[in-house]
Amino acid sequence: MRYELVKLLISHISYLIFMFTSLDQFAEGQVLLFDKPIGWTSFDIVRKIRNIIRVKKVGHAGTLDPLATGLLIVCTGKYTKKINEYMGMEKEYTGTFTLGSTTASYDLETDPENFKDTSHLTTELIEAATKQFTGDIMQMPPQHSAIKKDGKPLYLSARKGIEVKVDARPVTIKEFSITAIELPVVHFKVVCSTGTYIRSLANDFGEALGVGGYMSSLCRTRIGEFNNADARSIEQFETEVRALRQLI
Numbered sequence: 084m085r086y087e088l089v090k091l092l093i094s095h096i097s098y099l100i101f102m103f104t105s106l107d108q109f110a111e112g113q114v115l116l117f118d119k120p121i122g123w124t125s126f127d128i129v130r131k132i133r134n135i136i137r138v139k140k141v142g143h144a145g146t147l148d149p150l151a152t153g154l155l156i157v158c159t160g161k162y163t164k165k166i167n168e169y170m171g172m173e174k175e176y177t178g179t180f181t182l183g184s185t186t187a188s189y190d191l192e193t194d195p196e197n198f199k200d201t202s203h204l205t206t207e208l209i210e211a212a213t214k215q216f217t218g219d220i221m222q223m224p225p226q227h228s229a230i231k232k233d234g235k236p237l238y239l240s241a242r243k244g245i246e247v248k249v250d251a252r253p254v255t256i257k258e259f260s261i262t263a264i265e266l267p268v269v270h271f272k273v274v275c276s277t278g279t280y281i282r283s284l285a286n287d288f289g290e291a292l293g294v295g296g297y298m299s300s301l302c303r304t305r306i307g308e309f310n311n312a313d314a315r316s317i318e319q320f321e322t323e324v325r326a327l328r329q330l331i
Contacts, residue, residue, distance in 0.1 A: 108160075109136040109138050110136075110140075110159070110160050111160050111161065112161035112162040113158070113159045113160065113162060114157075114158055114162050114165075115156070115158075115159065116155075116157075116311075116313055117132075117155045117156075117314050117315060117316070117320070118152065118153060118155075118314040119147050119151070119152055119155045120152060120316070120317070121149070121150060121151070121152050123149060123317075125145075125147050126143075128157060128317065129141050129142060129143050129157060131321075132157055132159070132317075132320075135324050138159055140159060140160055141158070141163070142158055142166050143155055143156065143158070143166070144156035144157075144158060144165075144169035144306070145169070147303060148190065148192075148282075150300075150301070151178075151301040151303065152301070152303075153176075153301070153311050153314075154304065154306055154310070154314055156169050156306055156309060169306060169307065169309075170277055171277050172307030172309075173276065173305075174275055174277065174303060174306055175272070175274045175275075175303070175304045175306075176273045176274075176275070176281055176301055176304060177271065177272050178271060178281065178300045178301035178302055179268050179270050179271070180268070180285045180296045180298055181195070181267050181296060181297055181298075182204065182267045182268075182269060182289050182292060182294050182296045183198060183200065183201040183266075183267040183289075183294050183295065184197055184267075184296075185197045185286065185296065185297055188282070189280075189283060189286045190297055190299070190301075195297065199293075199294040200294070201266050201294050209261055209264060210261050212291045213288070215291060216287065216288060216291075217256050218255065219253060219254075221252065221253055221254075222252055222253075222283050222284070223249070223283060223287075224252060224280050224283060225280055225286075252278060254275060254278050255275060255276040256274070256276075257274040257276075258272065258273065258274040258275075259271065259272075259273050259284070260272050260273075268299065282297070282298045284298075285298035
């Protein structure tokens with residue numbers, strides 16, 4: 084009985100030491116994987132994590148639009164120095180494009196317009212259209228984006244109806260496959276280089292098919308070797324950290 088009690092005490096002490104170490108490691112430096120929920124900005128996640136772990140040095144490795152979900156890498160402490168390294172890694176996305184209309188933002192931030200019939204589109208036509216968007220291509224970024232021109236994000240002008248001239252950018256799309264077709268919606272998977280705008284791909288893809296298109300959903304499933312399947316929710320992380328603090 085005494086032996087079991089001693090074992091339990093040692094186990095509890097070891098756990099407390101682990102918890103202290105775990106909380107200290109956030110300030111020292113950690114790489115955290117989060118499944119960003121829809122409606123949150125990437126900075127919303129960073130701000131929330133700062134509040135949860137009480138560490139100021141926190142940053143994310145690659146923006147996800149508010150309407151997108153999926154993997155967001157968050158770095159703390161000394162690992163914020165590796166943010167650019169993670170941002171440069173290959174990305175994988177899944178989601179849907181809606182064909183037969185366009186939006187000014189290339190997604191559902193703005194209302195669909197310019198409606199066209201899609202009933203003539205066949206599986207062969209849709210899949211063939213992906214070929215021109217694979218490999219090294221030049222891509223025009225959306226006007227509704229955080230890219231800066233003369234120090235100001237493009238979206239500020241776009242929301243006022245002002246178009247700002249920007250240059251096309253080189254990107255690499257390693258894979259662009261159609262995984263299901265439910266017209267006017269098509270499901271896709273894309274593997275691409277950093278700097279690729281999936282919203283622009285949706286717009287260009289719809290234009291190539293002659294009916295227009297916009298991105299109706301998006302999930303980032305992978306960054307380099309980091310997978311969204313290994314990510315946790317903000318709620319789960321907050322619960323874990325609160326439990327650590329209460330027990331300590």
